[in-house]
Amino acid sequence: xxxxxxxxxxxxxxxxxxPPLESYLVVGAILFAIGAWGALVRRNAVVIFMCxxxxxxxxxxxxxxxxxxxxxxxxxxxxxxxxxxxxxxxEIAVGLAIVLAVFRTRRTVNVDEITSMRG
Amino acid sequence: MTVAFAFLAGMTLVSALGVxxxxxxxxxxxxxSGSFLGIAGYxxxxxxxxLAAFQVLIYVGAVTVVILFGIMFTQRPQVRRxxxxxxxxxxxxxxxxxxxxTFLAYVLANExxxxxxxxxxxxxxxxxxxxxxxxxAGSGVFVLLFEVASVLLLVAIVAAIVxxxxxxxxxxxxxxxx
Numbered sequence: 001x002x003x004x005x006x007x008x009x010x011x012x013x014x015x016x017x018x019p020p021l022e023s024y025l026v027v028g029a030i031l032f033a034i035g036a037w038g039a040l041v042r043r044n045a046v047v048i049f050m051c052x053x054x055x056x057x058x059x060x061x062x063x064x065x066x067x068x069x070x071x072x073x074x075x076x077x078x079x080x081x082x083x084x085x086x087x088x089x090x091e092i093a094v095g096l097a098i099v100l101a102v103f104r105t106r107r108t109v110n111v112d113e114i115t116s117m118r119g
Numbered sequence: 120m121t122v123a124f125a126f127l128a129g130m131t132l133v134s135a136l137g138v139x140x141x142x143x144x145x146x147x148x149x150x151x152s153g154s155f156l157g158i159a160g161y162x163x164x165x166x167x168x169x170l171a172a173f174q175v176l177i178y179v180g181a182v183t184v185v186i187l188f189g190i191m192f193t194q195r196p197q198v199r200r201x202x203x204x205x206x207x208x209x210x211x212x213x214x215x216x217x218x219x220x221t222f223l224a225y226v227l228a229n230e231x232x233x234x235x236x237x238x239x240x241x242x243x244x245x246x247x248x249x250x251x252x253x254x255x256a257g258s259g260v261f262v263l264l265f266e267v268a269s270v271l272l273l274v275a276i277v278a279a280i281v282x283x284x285x286x287x288x289x290x291x292x293x294x295x296x297x
Binding site: 014015016017018019020021022023024025026027028029030031032033034035036037038040041042043044045046047049050051053054057060061062064065067068069070071073074075076078079081082083085086087088089090091092093094096097098099100101103104109112 | 120121122124128131132135136138139144147148151154155158161162165166167169170173174177178181182185186188189190192193194203204205206208209211212213215216217219220221223224227228232233234235236237238239240241246247250251256257258261264265268271272274275276278279280282283285
């Protein structure tokens with residue numbers, strides 16, 4: 001095998017190095033912002049649920065990134081992420097049940113039309 | 120690692136934008152599962168393979184199927200215009216979300232996190248299970264949280280049945296007789 005030229009070796013090193021912690025955090029922040037945007041602007045209640053799930057996933061990603069990169073965290077953020085996943089599953093079950101109940105009585109899932117609690 | 124990171128970032132963020140901007144609700148659900156798969160890939164990169172398996176099983180499997188069920192029960196024929204799926208606050212919502220995202224990214228990227236190094240995650244599943252059951256050092260609170268989560272899941276199952284069950288005499292829809 002011929003020796004690898006140093007420039008190529010440099011590129012290979014840069015491509016195989018672990019990305020810094022901040023890159024994961026920025027991806028999590030952007031994902032959270034996209035989820036928040038969707039939850040603010042969409043009208044369909046089911047899509048709003050999906051956007052809330054995106055936000056929960058962004059927070060999970062941040063938590064696991066900290067657990068992997070901070071030496072004193074002891075990897076416990078992963079255990080918290082498991083609990084967050086369980087709570088999100090419970091939330092989606094109850095939330096979709098509520099959406100089904102609202103749809104059965106109002107015949108719509110458009111959150112702009114469900115105004116019976118407006119003062 | 121950088122190539123995998125960039126690929127997963129593109130997959131996650133483009134799929135998330137697809138969730139928000141897709142006019143078909145079923146497409147939104149499928150985009151959402153793509154975004155969850157990207158997050159599962161990140162969990163593998165972050166030394167948490169067991170959590171990645173949970174992510175694929177629970178989010179890509181269960182949550183997507185439940186949401187598709189919800190779509191099947193609640194949707195009318197599809198709309199084709201953005202004005203009917205996006206409410207009147209679309210630009211304000213965009214500015215608020217962009218502000219939140221910029222602020223979070225700025226703070227998280229500029230904060231001094233001390234000495235960080237990759238590879239502290241619980242790569243072996245046995246240690247991860249000991250963390251989750253509160254056996255290993257410093258993780259004593261998880262034995263309580265684990266039990267609370269199990270009770271919460273039981274309550275959520277009962278609540279989902281109670282809330283979504285059709286009351287007797289409330290109306291017979293689509294020819295189904297009680």
